[in-house]
Amino acid sequence: MGRRMFRVDRRCDVVLLSFPRSGNHAVRYLLERASGRPTLGATDSEDRIFPSGLHDLPLFLRLHLGRVRAREPIAVKRHKIKGNDNFQRLIYLERPIVEAVLSQCRRMSDGEFENHVEEMVEWWLALRETYDSWRPEYRLRVVYQEIVAQEAQSFRAILEFVGLSPSKISRALQTIELAAARTALGRKPGSRNYEELHPHRAETVRILLKSLAKSERQEN
Numbered sequence: 001m002g003r004r005m006f007r008v009d010r011r012c013d014v015v016l017l018s019f020p021r022s023g024n025h026a027v028r029y030l031l032e033r034a035s036g037r038p039t040l041g042a043t044d045s046e047d048r049i050f051p052s053g054l055h056d057l058p059l060f061l062r063l064h065l066g067r068v069r070a071r072e073p074i075a076v077k078r079h080k081i082k083g084n085d086n087f088q089r090l091i092y093l094e095r096p097i098v099e100a101v102l103s104q105c106r107r108m109s110d111g112e113f114e115n116h117v118e119e120m121v122e123w124w125l126a127l128r129e130t131y132d133s134w135r136p137e138y139r140l141r142v143v144y145q146e147i148v149a150q151e152a153q154s155f156r157a158i159l160e161f162v163g164l165s166p167s168k169i170s171r172a173l174q175t176i177e178l179a180a181a182r183t184a185l186g187r188k189p190g191s192r193n194y195e196e197l198h199p200h201r202a203e204t205v206r207i208l209l210k211s212l213a214k215s216e217r218q219e220n
Helices: 025-035 099-102 108-134 144-148 152-161 164-176 176-182 199-219
Strands: 014-018 073-079 090-096 139-143
Touching: 014 025, 014 152, 014 164, 025 073, 025 144, 025 152, 025 164, 073 152, 090 108, 090 144, 099 108, 099 176, 099 199, 108 199, 139 176, 144 152, 152 164
Parallel strands: 014 073, 014 090, 090 139
Antiparallel strands: none
């Protein structure tokens, strides 16, 4: 299906929530290929808009897969829950906080990092709090390392959670390769060890975590 023919229907009750650089694109690719339905980006689910206005395109449009036919999204990407969001089911992608924050700040100078690191740590913690407070029967936590390793158990859990049939799940597990998506999107596998590359920054994040935890205990 050509890009001009695609129409977005905003109805969706599944949110794909993560801190940036935590596997969101890989899971969106998995969901689109397995379900035949698009995913929407963080800024593209508020109105009925067409591809010329989409900021965060469904992956099948970016990669010219031509495999998605349905208009109803399978999931909506979020890095923060908005006040008017009304999702029922939550897929939470979690990358360890030190690695996640350092990866997100990888292009910052040391000065920029010092100015933004507390904000980043609080952002990560707020996402984890969202997951913790979600009704247990409507939430799924997926670990970043399992996505990078393409672990079948994690993929199966995601696809079962969104309600795909056993036959679709079986076919997806046999055919989908996330490495192809990363290559096409110009993204490299998450193989860099940011804690080894930036030990001072890693220690800064750990110190902030301890400080925030201490403040929370004092308030309680």
